[in-house]
Amino acid sequence: MNLIQVMKALSDETRIRTLNLLKDGDLCVCELEVLLDINQSNASRHLNKLTNAGIIDYYKVAKYVYYKINENAINEYPFIREVIGEQAMKLKQCNKDNDRLKKYRNSGLNCDELKSGSICFED
Numbered sequence: 001m002n003l004i005q006v007m008k009a010l011s012d013e014t015r016i017r018t019l020n021l022l023k024d025g026d027l028c029v030c031e032l033e034v035l036l037d038i039n040q041s042n043a044s045r046h047l048n049k050l051t052n053a054g055i056i057d058y059y060k061v062a063k064y065v066y067y068k069i070n071e072n073a074i075n076e077y078p079f080i081r082e083v084i085g086e087q088a089m090k091l092k093q094c095n096k097d098n099d100r101l102k103k104y105r106n107s108g109l110n111c112d113e114l115k116s117g118s119i120c121f122e123d
Contacts, residue, residue: 006077009053014038014046017097019069019080020088022056024101026068030111035100055080064111 009015017036021027027035033043047067050056057070074081088094104114 003077005053006055006073006080009049009055010080010083012046012049013091013093014042015050016083016088016091017094018046018050018067019055019084020091020094021097021101022067022069023084024098026066028064028066028111030064031104031114032067034114035097035104
């Protein structure tokens with residue numbers, strides 16, 4: 001992991017939004033797609049960029065791939081914590097994303113149900 005890769009990875013709104021959601025815990029790729037309202041191809045591209053920069057890690061559970069923040073990256077580049085912990089909350093979209101995540105977690109739905117459209121995030 002190097003500083004230039006990290007900075008490039010942080011220079012995109014969708015990747016900041018992704019990290020904003022992951023700061024509160026691990027999420028499956030399908031959850032991220034729905035919560036961020038992006039397609040699978042777009043999600044994969046952004047997740048690959050963050051993974052290649054070393055900012056996030058992933059693990060598999062059955063057919064699902066979960067992403068989490070790499071604590072080693074946070075320790076090596078503490079400004080990442082500032083970006084996702086405080087600066088991201090100044091973005092209106094990150095606040096909306098957090099509301100969607102809270103509604104999803106309170107719903108008790110799983111990933112398959114989420115993708116089927118069993119929850120509405122509109123106000």
